[in-house]
Amino acid sequence: xxxxxxxxxxxxxxxxxxxxxxxxxxxxxxxxxxxxxxxxxxxxxxxxxxxxxxxxxxxxxxxxxxxxxxxxxxxxxxxxxxxxxxxxxxxxxxxxxxxxxxxxxxxxxxxxxxxxxxxxxxxxxxxxxxxxxxxxxxxxxxxxxxxxxxxxxxxxxxxxxxxxxxxxxxxxxxxxxxxxxxxxxxxxxxxxxxxxxxxxxxxxxxxxxxxxxxxxxxxxxxxxxxxxxxxxxxxxxxxxxxxxxxxxxxxxxxxxxxxxxxxxxxxxxxxxxxxxxxxxxxxxxxxxxxxxxxxxxxxxxxxxxxxxxxxxxxxxxxxxxxxxxxxxxxxxxxxxxxxxxxxxxxxxxxxxxxxxxxxxxxxxxxxxxxxxxxxxxxxxxxxxxxxxxxxxxxxxxxxxxxxxxxxxxxxxxxxxxxxxxxxxxxxxxxxxxxxxxxxxxxxxxxxxxxxxxxxxxxxxxxxxxxxxxxxxxxxxxxxxxxxxxxxxxxxxxxxxxxxxxxxxxxxxxxxx
Numbered sequence: 001x002x003x004x005x006x007x008x009x010x011x012x013x014x015x016x017x018x019x020x021x022x023x024x025x026x027x028x029x030x031x032x033x034x035x036x037x038x039x040x041x042x043x044x045x046x047x048x049x050x051x052x053x054x055x056x057x058x059x060x061x062x063x064x065x066x067x068x069x070x071x072x073x074x075x076x077x078x079x080x081x082x083x084x085x086x087x088x089x090x091x092x093x094x095x096x097x098x099x100x101x102x103x104x105x106x107x108x109x110x111x112x113x114x115x116x117x118x119x120x121x122x123x124x125x126x127x128x129x130x131x132x133x134x135x136x137x138x139x140x141x142x143x144x145x146x147x148x149x150x151x152x153x154x155x156x157x158x159x160x161x162x163x164x165x166x167x168x169x170x171x172x173x174x175x176x177x178x179x180x181x182x183x184x185x186x187x188x189x190x191x192x193x194x195x196x197x198x199x200x201x202x203x204x205x206x207x208x209x210x211x212x213x214x215x216x217x218x219x220x221x222x223x224x225x226x227x228x229x230x231x232x233x234x235x236x237x238x239x240x241x242x243x244x245x246x247x248x249x250x251x252x253x254x255x256x257x258x259x260x261x262x263x264x265x266x267x268x269x270x271x272x273x274x275x276x277x278x279x280x281x282x283x284x285x286x287x288x289x290x291x292x293x294x295x296x297x298x299x300x301x302x303x304x305x306x307x308x309x310x311x312x313x314x315x316x317x318x319x320x321x322x323x324x325x326x327x328x329x330x331x332x333x334x335x336x337x338x339x340x341x342x343x344x345x346x347x348x349x350x351x352x353x354x355x356x357x358x359x360x361x362x363x364x365x366x367x368x369x370x371x372x373x374x375x376x377x378x379x380x381x382x383x384x385x386x387x388x389x390x391x392x393x394x395x396x397x398x399x400x401x402x403x404x405x406x407x408x409x410x411x412x413x414x415x416x417x418x419x420x421x422x423x424x425x426x427x428x429x430x431x432x433x434x435x436x437x438x439x440x441x442x443x444x445x446x447x448x449x450x451x452x453x454x455x456x457x458x459x460x461x462x463x464x465x466x467x468x469x470x471x472x473x474x475x476x477x478x479x480x481x482x483x484x485x486x487x488x489x490x491x492x493x494x495x496x497x498x499x500x501x502x503x504x505x506x507x508x509x510x511x512x
Contacts, residue, residue, distance in 0.1 A: 002215060002216060004214070004215060005123060005124060005132065005215050005216070006132065006135075008123060008192050008193070008215075009120045009123070009124070009132040009133075009135045010135055010139070011185075011188045011189065011191065011192055012075065012116050012119050012120060012189070012192060013116045013117075013120065013135045013136040013138075013139045014139060014181065014184070014185040014188065015075065015078055015079070015082075015108070015109065015112025015113070015115075015116050015139075015185060016112065016113065016116060016136045016137065016138075016139035016140040016143065017139040017140065017142055017143040017146075017181060017185075018082045018108070018109065018112070018143060018178065018181055018182060018185060019109035019112060019113060019140055019143060020139065020140035020141060020142065020143025020144040020145075020146075020147065021143035021144070021146055021147045021178055021181065022051065022085075022102075022105055022109065022143075022147075022178060023143070023144065023147070023271065023274050023275055024143060024144040024145070024146075024147025024148050024151070024274060024277075024295075024299060025147040025150065025151060025174050025175060025178065026047075026048055026102075026275055027147075027148070027151065027274065027275055027276060027277045027278045027279075027295060028147075028148070028151030028152075028154070028155060028171075028174055028278055028292060028295070029151075029171045029174050029175055030044060030047065030048060030276075030279075031155075031171075031278055031279070032167065032170050032171040032174075033047070033098070033171040034047075034391060035388060035391050035392045036167065036168065036171065037094070037095045037098075038388050039095065040387070041464040041465045041468050042464075042465065043095060044464045045460065045461040045462065045463065045464045045465065046099065046461065047095065047098060047099055047102065048275050048276070048460055048461075048464075049275075049456075049457050049460035049461040050099050050102055050103050050106060051102045051103060051105050051106025051109065052106060052271065052453055052456045052457040052460055053103075053106065053453075053457040053461075054103045054104075054106035054107050054110060055106045055107065055109055055110025055113070055453045055456075055457075056110065056449070056450045056451075056452075056453030056454045056456075056457060057107075057110070057450070058106065058107040058108075058109075058110030058111045058114075059110045059111065059113065059114045059445075059446050059449030059450050059452075059453055060446045060447060060449070060450040061111075061446070062074055062110065062111035062114050062115055062446060063114050063115075063118070063443055063444075063445055063446025063447070063449070064443055064446060066114075066115050066118070066198075067198075067201075067443065070194055070195065070198050070202075071115050071118060071119040071122075071194070071195045071198060072119075072189065072192060072193075072194050072195070074111060074115055075111075075112065075115055075116070075119070075189050076186065076189045076190070077111075078108045078109075078111045078112045078115070079108075079182060079185040079186035079189055080186055081104055081105065081107055081108035082105060082108045082109075082178070082182040082185065082186075083179055083182040083183060083186060084101075084104055085101050085102065085104040085105030085108060085178075086105070086175065086176060086177075086178035086179040086182055087176065087179050088100075088101035088104065089101040089102055089105070089175040089176070089178075090172045090173070090175045090176030090179075091172070092172075110449070110453060113136075113429075113449065114445055114446055114449045116136050117133045117136050117429040117430070117432065117433045117445075118195075118433055118441060118445055119195050120132050120133050120135070120136065120433070121133055121430075121433035121434065122195040122196060122197040122198065123193075123195065123196060123211070123215055131310050131311075131313065131314055133426070133429055133430045133433055134306070134309055134310045134313055134426040134429075134430060135310065136426070136429055137306050137309070137421075137425045137426035137429065138303070138306045138307065138310060138426075140306075140425070141299065141302035141303045141306045141421060141425070142303055143181075144274060144299040144302055144303075145296070145299035145300055145302065145303050147299070148277070148292075148295040148296045148298065148299040149296050149299070150174065150177055151174055151278070151292055151295065152292045152293060152295065152296050154170055154173055154174050155170075155289065155292045156289070156292075158170045159289065193211045193214070193215075194207070194211065195211075196208040196209075196211040196212045196215075196224075196225075196228065197228055199211065200225075200228045200229060201439075205225070205229060208225065208228070209221065209222075209225045212224045212225055212228075245440060246440065246443065246444055246447060250510050251440075251444075251510065253493075254435045254436060254510070255444075256493070257431075257435065257493060257494065257495065258431075258432055258435060258436075258444065258448045259448060259451055260486070260489060260490065260493070261322070261424065261427075261428045261431065261432075261490070261494075262428065262432075262448040262449070262451050262452035262455070263451060263452065263455050264326065264424060264482070264483070264486040264490070265424045265425070265428050265452060265455075266452055266453075266455040266456040266459055267455050267459065267479075267482050267486075268326070268329055268333070268416075268420070268424070268479050268482055268483045268486065269333065269416075269459060269463075269476075269479035269482075270416075270420055270424070270425075271456045271459055271460045272459050272460060272463040272475075272479070273298075273413060273416065273417065275460055275463075276463055276464070276467075277291075277294075277295045277298055277413075278291045278292055278295050279291075279467070280409075280413065280472075281294045281295065281409075281410075281413075282394060282395045282398060283340070283374065283398065283409075283467070283472050284339075284340075284343075284398075284402065284404060284406035284409050284410070285398045285399050285400075285401070285402030285403075285404065285406060286399065286406050287395050287396065287399040291395065294410060297414070298413060298414060298417055301414050301417050301418050301421070302417050302418075302420075302421045302425075303421075304418075304421075305417070305418040305419075305421035305422045306421045306422065306425065306426060308421075308422050309321060309421060309422035309423075309425070309426045309427070310426070312422070313426065313427065313430065313498070314498055317496050317498045318427050318430060318431055318494075318496060318497055318498055319494050319495070319496045321422055321423050321427050322423045322424070322427045322431075322490060322494060323423075323487065323490060323491055323494070324419075324422075324423065325419040325420065325422055325423020325424060325427070326419070326423055326424060326483055326486050326487045326490060327419075327487045328415060328416075328418070328419030328423075329416055329419045329420055329423070329424070329483045330480055330481075330483035330484040330486075330487055331415070331480075332411075332412045332413070332414075332415030332416035332419060332480075333412065333416055333476050333477075333479045333480030333483055334412075334476075334477070334480035334484075335408060335411065335412035335415065336408075336409050336412035336413060336416070336476040336480075337473050337474070337476035337477040337480055338408065338473075339404065339405060339406075339408030339409040339412060340374070340404070340409060340471070340472035340473040340476060341473040342404055342405065342408075343372075343374060343402055343403065343404035343472075343473075344370060344371070344372055344402070344403045344404070345370070345371040345372075345373075345374065345376075345377035345401045345402055345403070346369065346370040346371070346401060346403065347369070347400060347401045373471060374471050374472050374473075375468065375469065375470070375471045377401065378390070378394075378468070381397060412476075430497075431497055432444075432445050432448060433445065434497045435495075435497065437510065463475070466478075
């Protein structure tokens with residue numbers, strides 16, 4: 001792998017790091033910001049999911065806009081929006097301003113998630129394209145890891161009585177540190193070249209050829225230039241791509257495949273796990289501090305298995321990784337559902353007295369009562385203590401009341417994260433960047449990104465409501481069944497794309 005190409009891919013995919021950082025940070029932020037702003041389930045869902053809602057429109061616009069003005073200028077704007085979002089979020093004075101600031105970040109990562117893999121695929125050779133595009137996913141999970149680690153330390157410092165952290169500002173510090181990588185991303189993007197394929201499409205073949213030669217050497221550069229030039233010339237004889245062209249019979253197969261993996265990536269619940277990881281682990285009764293610790297373990301697992309995917313995707317292939325991963329996702333989610341189904345909730349008189357920060361007379365009313373449903377137990381606690389007081393002390397209450405094997409859920413969640421990290425996470429973006437003709441690639445990936453982001457928004461928005469009204473077990477059961485159905489569908493239709501040039505794939509997958 002060319003060192004220069006690797007560094008460019010790493011730089012461009014820093015947008016993925018910022019996306020992962022933002023998504024991971026909010027898991028810990030809402031543990032403090034939720035009670036601070038007295039948010040209900042719907043408001044919590046919107047504060048968490050609103051960036052994803054905006055991202056789905058940014059994905060659609062960014063793909064088409066980048067076809068017009070280029071990938072690099074849009075990515076520079078994206079980096080600037082990340083910086084604005086981080087600073088404004090940290091200084092948010094109300095629930096509404098917090099949401100607005102996070103929506104600006106959503107516009108940034110929606111565009112970045114589309115443009116980074118597209119750009120990387122256009123500078124990479126067929127031999128290493130899978131590895132290089134997968135760097136985007138590696139940066140995403142590194143962002144998650146750094147965010148969970150940051151949350152862990154901020155929570156630890158706060159609990160230990162830090163002089164500068166309070167109930168009012170601990171979540172602000174969690175959000176504000178995102179400004180540091182945003183500045184780095186903004187500056188680094190000025191050092192990357194324009195996409196060579198975009199330059200050829202803009203009738204600038206000399207510039208495009210110069211970029212390819214610099215990246216891959218004279219011999220490979222000439223070969224790639226001839227292939228791209230031929231493809232661009234063929235496309236120039238046709239009309240410009242429109243949205244309705246995606247529905248032509250010749251593109252029907254790759255559109256169905258793209259939409260299926262785009263929906264499955266989010267419908268299996270990855271954003272629910274990441275965005276609410278601290279809350280999920282807290283539901284097992286391990287306490288708030290341990291929940292932050294397990295969040296770090298979760299994100300570390302994601303990093304390890306994403307690296308595994310990078311080293312195997314061009315050897316094993318896209319299809320085997322995808323099928324093995326989504327099958328493992330189904331098993332892991334069903335294991336989580338089983339673990340939560342076994343839980344029982346009961347407070348002894350001694351346990352009721354040991355809970356601090358709540359009115360003891362009210363908690364003692366629960367002493368001796370037993371619940372098999374987490375929904376019934378939590379509703380009873382909210383009725384006795386009030387919603388805000390229960391939200392602030394949920395970790396301590398569940399730690400005393402719950403009786404279950406928390407390790408089952410931990411294994412299930414880590415299994416899900418591991419399987420996602422070497423399949424649906426990186427492989428989806430690699431395949432989307434490979435399957436579509438150069439002429440409509442930006443539009444196609446943007447359109448599928450819209451569906452992908454809409455699915456992510458729906459899942460993230462309703463997950464707090466699911467936990468409160470359907471319960472932990474049923475929520476994970478739904479995700480597990482979706483993954484099981486997805487395994488069957490992908491087994492039937494998923495193609496293999498490894499080791500072929502973008503032009504070869506176009507000839508194979510597009511029906512004339």
